[in-house]
Amino acid sequence: MIKQYIKEINAELIQLLGKKIDLLRGVQAPASNAGVSPLQEIKSNDDNESDIPSILNQAGVPQFVWQNLVINCQAAVKSRLPTNLQAKPRRVTIIGGGGMMGSFFAQKLSAAGHQVTILGHDDWDKAEELLNDRDLVLICVPIEYTTEVIQKTVKYLSPNTALADLTSIKTPALKTMLEYHSGAVIGLHPMFGKVQSFLSQKVVVCSGRRDEEFQWLLKLIEADGGELIHSTAEEHDRMMVAVQAIRQFTTFSLGVFLAEQELDARRSLDFASPPYRLQLGMISRLLTQSAPMVIDIMLATTESRQAIGKLAATYARLAKLVKESRREELIAEFGAIQAYLVPQMDCCLTESHHVINALSNFLNGKRQETENVGANRGSPLQKEEGRRQKAEASVF
Amino acid sequence: MIKQYIKEINAELIQLLGKKIDLLRGVQAPASNAGVSPLQEIKSNDDNESDIPSILNQAGVPQFVWQNLVINCQAAVKSRLPTNLQAKPRRVTIIGGGGMMGSFFAQKLSAAGHQVTILGHDDWDKAEELLNDRDLVLICVPIEYTTEVIQKTVKYLSPNTALADLTSIKTPALKTMLEYHSGAVIGLHPMFGKVQSFLSQKVVVCSGRRDEEFQWLLKLIEADGGELIHSTAEEHDRMMVAVQAIRQFTTFSLGVFLAEQELDARRSLDFASPPYRLQLGMISRLLTQSAPMVIDIMLATTESRQAIGKLAATYARLAKLVKESRREELIAEFGAIQAYLVPQMDCCLTESHHVINALSNFLNGKRQETENVGANRGSPLQKEEGRRQKAEASVF
Structure with a gap:
């Protein structure tokens, strides 16, 4: 019964998603005769439609489920492109x-x-x-x-x-x-x-x-x-220092430090907020790459080697302030970068909200799955207790 | 016409999503008489249903749209919980x-x-x-x-x-x-x-x-x-060094460095891969917090101050290897942390894939929106050309 019902709901959902994506795709056609482009109609009736919140509410669908669906349908339009350009063969x-x-x-x-x-x-x-x-x-x-x-x-x-x-x-x-x-x-x-x-x-x-x-x-x-x-080639090379060399060096060095400290990474995840999980995630991505490729990007130019040297100097300077508990100076440094970086990074903040929410939903979804599977194996409190007893003392 | 059609599709979609989430929620009821729990029925027929790929394909729905929907519906179950515990008032x-x-x-x-x-x-x-x-x-x-x-x-x-x-x-x-x-x-x-x-x-x-x-x-x-x-309190405090103090120090220090170098953060995003965008995203999140709170977490204990000192020493040591182009030693360091960290971080890698995909879809969705809006304002090549001319030379 349930089996059949779920099957039907899934099939219906997919049909509707297909229609929705096709409609979005059709948006790229010329404007309609009525003087309103299909795009505008869809804009005003899809993302911003004023009925949506109440329909969601009535159906018991949380807003994030709908918002993500809208974003992913937009992304789906981009993912199916004409590849036949009929260019002259070269x-x-x-x-x-x-x-x-x-x-x-x-x-x-x-x-x-x-x-x-x-x-x-x-x-x-x-x-x-x-x-x-x-x-x-x-x-x-x-x-x-x-x-x-x-x-x-x-x-x-x-x-x-x-x-x-x-x-x-x-x-x-x-x-x-x-x-x-x-x-x-x-x-x-x-x-x-x-x-x-x-x-x-x-x-x-x-x-x-x-x-x-x-x-x-x-x-x-x-x-x-x-x-x-x-x-220009020069701008590209300067940008690569920040986008590649510095990013890879910071990620790599943090990995080296955590390994030196013999971090129990698995246990640390029990305590982890999403930003910490992301930091470890970025380290694990880096480690899937080939060592010579990662290292050569850091060593590539005099500029990248010099920038890495300056970065280490900044770390040393700030670590000294921390060591000496010079709280007011550190707070002043924080204020200075807020003033410089925040006005430039509004889109990064929006993106990070989306990403952190995506990660939380992913973890919640996984947790829900696990709890269902383990539903008859003791209460969460008992399970936590079991894990606690297994947890090792020497972790960091 | 289109207006009405989109409206209907959205309403139908939401109704179906509501039904799907309700079904998942019902999963927590006791096992059915037939000896198969509703959970198992749903498990075998939702995420893993073998028909799904072909149904998706026929409807022109990319797999990531469906996978994200399944994850978010699972997460939705967690987001609506009974809050009335009928506990004795304290x-x-x-x-x-x-x-x-x-x-x-x-x-x-x-x-x-x-x-x-x-x-x-x-x-x-x-x-x-x-x-x-x-x-x-x-x-x-x-x-x-x-x-x-x-x-x-x-x-x-x-x-x-x-x-x-x-x-x-x-x-x-x-x-x-x-x-x-x-x-x-x-x-x-x-x-x-x-x-x-x-x-x-x-x-x-x-x-x-x-x-x-x-x-x-x-x-x-x-x-x-x-x-x-x-x-234990001791384990907690050790873990907080990695999860909070070190993470906040690395994010903060990278921000200080980028500001010192007068990075044109906005322009750098044009060149950015998703991991770089995430790195800037984490900096911008940190900068929304109160300065004293962030700084006090770094200064909180002798252990955290010492760990930050050791971190800076690791950075200095590795930066010296970079400065002197000691490629083989750096490759050996990379190999050592691969061996230590990779076996512990399989879930971080999975999570980072999910997060990077979520970010790519978000950016694609936004890009699709922008391109629709700007569809009659010149080809992408012409637009890029315009941006290039505006781009400033001194960026990093």
Whole structure:
């Protein structure tokens, strides 16, 4: 009975969700004759519809369930995009196409109908053949080989071949490409690791020479859901210090410290607020990556190494204030960064609320599941007591 | 037309969600006669139902929309709990009941039918009257006054009055209460700030003497959705070093560093991966708190001040390796923490995936909204170009 009922409700729900997403998708059609675009109609009647709170209330549906559903349906629209651009097929060679990023680009370009050739590190004897008469040559070798490979490559290129690289530090690569190649040049930095598509991923684009010859490539990235960030190579490299090197160093160093202190991470989670869980979550994500890749990002440039040195100096300075319990000075520091950062970070605060709520709901959902399963195995108080007895004394 | 259609779909969706949540809620009833509990039926037919993927596929609903809906419906069950425990009304005095935590407890205890009196710092001339013949006296004054207030309070208490405190450092408070009061004693630490209910919040419980006299209070917290964490005072205080002091220090110090470097936080978000956005999000959350409260948590104990000193030393040591580009040693450090932390942090990794996906969906949903609104204002490429021209050169 219940079995069948749940099945029916689920099927009905999914049908309705499909209709709702289709409607949102239809929004991108031209405005209707009535002078009101479908978008406006939906805007005023979906997220903001004044009846919604009372309907939710009557049905006993908490507001967060509905709000998340609205957000996810919006996101669903983005997740199904037309991939057929009917672009003219291009001849592309990817140097280092065997790596993660190289093979991702190879797959995406092939799927879009382009003719893709790979030049691996054992293929330089065939370079003449593999690099001759190409529309695009894409360099995706590890960062320490980029300059050398660019210099080696350009000897085989005609001025009609467009040259791009995917290295994570842009200034030296772009400079070398512009210096040695007379044709079109662009620097790209895909801001992601292993993914299935460009969907909601960022690609930084550093203009070199004759950008128009790369428009077909940039449009392909956008059509697959990617977001292009235009920047100079210098700005990109400065930003990467904060976005990558400093972030990875702080996460890594906190992990080293917690391991040094022999933290019982599992037990600490019993005491954890969502922000602490997130901090450990970010450490565990970092630890799934390859060690050389993480370390090389920190070591990549003089600027990143210097910034890490300055960061450690700031930590040492503040730790000294803490050691000496200089409360008023610490409060003044806190006030100063409030004044500087808060006005710039309103969207981060909104995002963090959403994320913390998502985590709380996830944990609540899991807890509800666990409690149901363990419903006949003693009261929560008794269970807690059992866990307490098992908990070890020496934890931090 | 569309207006009406969307309205109908939304109303139908909400009705179905209400039914689904009610069914999940019914799960907590006793097992059915057929020998299969409703829970098991739902388990096997909701999350894991084998038809679901194909139904989703046919309806064009991405899997993440459904998975999040299932999680949120589970969480919704937890969010509506019976609050009427029909407990015997108790006489409770809260010392420092005017603060955030004190007034929260006062409100919750009153709502549950108990008789609550507040003793503020100007009320000590009425202490005899306010503390005499109570079932429970709850101390929630700022941490620096706790010991003093306990000593002052106990003079007025009979051995039949149960005594508890809410301070965030438990060892000294519990020791003082046990030493000066001969009745029932317990130490509590609510692990949260401003909230509306105990729902999905943690309260650490440190056993003192005759815990059974506090069961009515602990059950009230649990009935409102709170989670009790049993611990010794010593373990609690050790854990708080990692969960609170170190976390707040790292977040605070990173904020100080980014402000020192005059980071253009807003522009840096254009380049940001979700983990970087989260890092800034955690800084902005910290900055919404009161400066003295954050600083006092770092300064609270000798242990926390020492741990912060050790943390800064670890940062300095690793920054030196970075400065000198000692790649192999850094890779070895990375390997060592992988070995130590990864086996303990599987749930953190799962949670971080969920959180990163939630953030990506949130950003995609917002982006979809923005693109709809700006649909007739030039192509994304043109918009990016415009932003690029506005972007300032000196950012980090």
